[in-house]
Amino acid sequence: MLNSKFWQAFFALTPIIVFFGFFIVYFLFIFSIFSNIEDFEANGNISTSLIFGNIIWFFAFIILTILISFGSLIFYIVHAVQNPNLKENNLLVVWVLLFVFVSGIGQLIYWLVEIVGKRKSLTT
Structure with a gap:
């Protein structure tokens, strides 16, 4: 699994993609609140189903971001420990x-420098 190109790219790119996705979901949540502001003013109360229905997606993205970031951290620490090039240069x-x-x-930097960069230099 550590030498799979798919998992290396997945754990390098996904935390950043999910992080930006988190902000998109956050702004959609805020937009849904402000787009219904006239209903809030007309009724005099805030629809709790609207707030809690959208907060579930907000917290789901928080949990997803934490899990993927933690998995990426573990994956790349294990990969770096098993990388013989880092032991020679004391870069571990x-x-x-x-x-x-x-x-x-x-x-992301490790994936670009140590994996993709070294892979390209080995093939040329």
Whole structure:
């Protein structure tokens, strides 16, 4: 699984895609609230089904983002530990710290530099 191109790309790109998707869902939630503001003013109360129905999607994206980011962190830490190129150059600690402190971007940079970059240099 660690050497699968699909899983490497999935765990590098998905946390960032889901993060931006989270903001899209958040803005759709806010838009749905503001688009029904006239109904709120006319009735004098706020429809709880509208609020709670949309909050479920909001929290679902939060949980999805956390799970995918945590899975990506574990996947790439294990990949870096098993990467023999990092042991030779003593870059293992640098990459692991980058994964921990700059979570989604760190995995994307590692995937581009250490996996895709080295794969292209081996084929040429």
